Amino acid sequence: IASSPVKLSIRSTKTLPKQNRSNILSMPSHADTLARVPLFRDLTPPQLAEATLRFRKDRFTRDAYIFHEGDPAERFWAVREGQVKIVKYSEGGREIVIEVIPPGEIFGGAAMLMTHQPATAQALSDAATLSLSISEYKQLLRDYPAVGVRVIEMLGERLLGVIRMRAIASERVERRIAHVLLKLASKFGEEREAGWVINASLSRQDIAELSDTTLETAIRVMSKFRKEEWVRTLRGGYVVIVDRETLRKMGGG
Numbered sequence: 001i002a003s004s005p006v007k008l009s010i011r012s013t014k015t016l017p018k019q020n021r022s023n024i025l026s027m028p029s030h031a032d033t034l035a036r037v038p039l040f041r042d043l044t045p046p047q048l049a050e051a052t053l054r055f056r057k058d059r060f061t062r063d064a065y066i067f068h069e070g071d072p073a074e075r076f077w078a079v080r081e082g083q084v085k086i087v088k089y090s091e092g093g094r095e096i097v098i099e100v101i102p103p104g105e106i107f108g109g110a111a112m113l114m115t116h117q118p119a120t121a122q123a124l125s126d127a128a129t130l131s132l133s134i135s136e137y138k139q140l141l142r143d144y145p146a147v148g149v150r151v152i153e154m155l156g157e158r159l160l161g162v163i164r165m166r167a168i169a170s171e172r173v174e175r176r177i178a179h180v181l182l183k184l185a186s187k188f189g190e191e192r193e194a195g196w197v198i199n200a201s202l203s204r205q206d207i208a209e210l211s212d213t214t215l216e217t218a219i220r221v222m223s224k225f226r227k228e229e230w231v232r233t234l235r236g237g238y239v240v241i242v243d244r245e246t247l248r249k250m251g252g253g
Contacts, residue, residue: 034130037078037104039154042146054140055130060123067108069120076137077108082127083200087120097210099158100124102187109155176211177221178251181231184210185241195232196241203237 031052034040040048057080060066066077069088077084079101086099086107098119101107107121108131132140141148181198188200208218225231230247232240241247 037106037130039078039106039147039150042150043144047144051140051144054136055132058129058131060127060129062123062125062127064123066121066123066129067117069117071117073108073114073117073134075108075131075133076106077121077129077131078106079103080128080130083124084127084129085122085124087122089120095209096212100184100187100210105187106151106154109151109158173211173213173217174221174224175250176213177207177218177225178247180207180210180251181239181241182244182247182251184239189241192240194240194242196244197234198239198241201237202239 031045031048034048034052034055035043035045040051043051056075060082066084067075081103083103084101084107085097086101088096088098090096099107101121108117141151184198184200184202185196188198190197190199204218204222205215207222208215211218213221222231222233226233228243228246230241230243232242234240
């Protein structure tokens with residue numbers, strides 16, 4: 001089943017309120033939602049139904065903060081709908097996007113290892129989340145060891161992604177942009193006859209910020225990628241990776 005397109009709109013956040021969370025939701029079929037989260041795929045239907053009762057359900061409007069770097073690490077989170085970005089800020093206040101979390105993935109997992117959040121989580125679109133307090137999270141892992149194994153796997157993959165991004169931070173911008181496109185395709189991509197379509201509407205500003213470069217440079221590099229027929233851009237800003245192998249060699253994917 002193809003995933004529906006999502007809108008990425010990464011903007012300056014300096015003037016936004018610290019947090020804008022709605023009241024706890026009361027929505028049906030939470031067990032069905034939880035079943036789609038890879039973290040819980042090994043649980044039986046009765047186990048899912050029981051585990052669902054432990055979660056808090058929240059909604060965040062686009063650009064709302066879920067937590068800030070340095071906040072107490074008190075909860076463990078999973079994205080139910082929408083997207084969440086994980087960011088850090090340079091000494092000059094420049095936003096650096098570390099990760100984009102799609103539905104079905106976790107974030108805030110550092111709460112098991114740290115007393116304070118190492119980065120900021122912000123809704124990239126209108127988003128719905130599931131979360132547990134740390135004490136409930138630990139109890140869930142004791143009750144369902146299979147979930148603990150999944151957590152370790154997912155956090156390991158996340159850490160590897162961060163390490164790779166840091167490793168190419170000083171590399172040529174073409175390499176960074178290729179890496180970002182491949183990473184987004186792995187999360188939001190759909191195989192089609194035309195290529196690997198990233199089902200996220202990406203502006204050149206989005207690509208620039210995700211790649212830690214300027215808008216002008218992102219425009220120049222994407223124009224080169226299109227000229228070489230490595231990528232195509234569809235109406236609405238949807239990028240199609242045409243030559244995956246070339247981008248993988250360039251971006252280290």
